[in-house]
Amino acid sequence: MTMYYKHLHEWNLPLKSAADIQRILKKKLKFVPITCARFVSGVDLSFPKKHIGIAVIVTLDITKFEVVETAVEVTEIRFPYIPGFLTFREGPAFLKAWEKVSLKPDVVMFDGHGTAHPRGLGIACHLGLFIDLPTVGVAKSHLYGKYEKPSLKKGNFSYVTDSRGNILGAAVVTRDDVSPVFVSPGHLSDLDSSLDLTFRCTTKYKIPEPLRIAHNLTQKHKREMIL
Numbered sequence: 001m002t003m004y005y006k007h008l009h010e011w012n013l014p015l016k017s018a019a020d021i022q023r024i025l026k027k028k029l030k031f032v033p034i035t036c037a038r039f040v041s042g043v044d045l046s047f048p049k050k051h052i053g054i055a056v057i058v059t060l061d062i063t064k065f066e067v068v069e070t071a072v073e074v075t076e077i078r079f080p081y082i083p084g085f086l087t088f089r090e091g092p093a094f095l096k097a098w099e100k101v102s103l104k105p106d107v108v109m110f111d112g113h114g115t116a117h118p119r120g121l122g123i124a125c126h127l128g129l130f131i132d133l134p135t136v137g138v139a140k141s142h143l144y145g146k147y148e149k150p151s152l153k154k155g156n157f158s159y160v161t162d163s164r165g166n167i168l169g170a171a172v173v174t175r176d177d178v179s180p181v182f183v184s185p186g187h188l189s190d191l192d193s194s195l196d197l198t199f200r201c202t203t204k205y206k207i208p209e210p211l212r213i214a215h216n217l218t219q220k221h222k223r224e225m226i227l
Contacts, residue, residue: 012078018085022121029115029125031185034107034134034193038063040201041105042210043097045090046218048225053077055093056221058214059105062201065209072221073097083143084118087126094127106134107189107197109210113137114184114194116160116169118144128187135186136194137169138208142182147171150180157195160184170195174202181206 041059048054052074059069073096079089090112113122114137124137145160145168157172160182169184172195185194201208207215 013088015082015085018088019119022117022119022126025126025129026120028129029121029187031190032188034136034189034197036106037134037193037197037200039068039103039105039107040197040210041101041108042208042212042214043094043108043110044211044214044218045093045111046215046222047077048222051077052225053090053093054218054221054225055090055097056214056217057094057097057101057108058210058217059101059103060201060210060213062209065203067213069101069103070217071097071100072217073100074221074225086112087121087123090123091127091130095130098131104133108133108135108186109197109201109208110135110137110186111139111211111215113139113143113182114169114186114189116143116145116182116184120168122184122186124184124186128189132188134188136189136197137182137184137186138198138211139182139184140207142171145169152177152179155199157183167191172198174198174208175204175206178206 055073057071110124114124124135128135147160150156150158157170160169171180
């Protein structure tokens with residue numbers, strides 16, 4: 001993995017090389033049910049300035065919905081925002097924040113996609129390989145694949161599929177009358193257990209609590225940096 005970790009720090013990496021890395025790493029993914037999920041981390045990034053990113057990792061005990069640890073990293077971001085290549089932009093900041101995490105979580109949720117990705121390696125998959133823990137992607141918007149919009153009642157979902165009909169993830173309604181989020185497995189997880197965990201982590205809001213709290217903290221830090 002070392003050579004691929006190095007590539008995350010090359011801000012001018014050609015997209016063809018980045019896509020080739022994604023295709024290679026996709027073959028290393030393992031899809032198994034998540035069997036333990038008490039401590040769940042949520043990851044979110046914000047960008048207060050053009051080349052500055054704030055990465056926040058919040059770990060919750062989801063049996064109580066209590067925050068047990070928070071890690072924050074402010075770092076330089078050079079790789080541009082390009083759909084399908086999110087890891088190359090946000091991955092280095094996450095990995096620096098990850099070094100500050102002392103309580104290893106059971107699962108890590110990312111604000112982005114897992115397998116529902118043009119090359120099958122969204123940020124949840126890519127970074128799951130580096131940390132070697134179960135990961136789940138929960139994205140607010142659709143990136144890749146086909147799906148039928150589910151009825152907007154909490155608990156409903158429809159599968160996201162590729163052109164061959166392979167299931168990549170799901171469009172999931174986590175709150176009545178609210179547009180779905182897009183859930184897909186990352187590494188050491190599968191779709192069924194990723195869906196189950198998403199519902200377990202969702203309360204009265206659209207976004208699962210680990211991600212919602214992480215997002216709120218990145219926005220707080222962002223406002224403080226701008227002022």
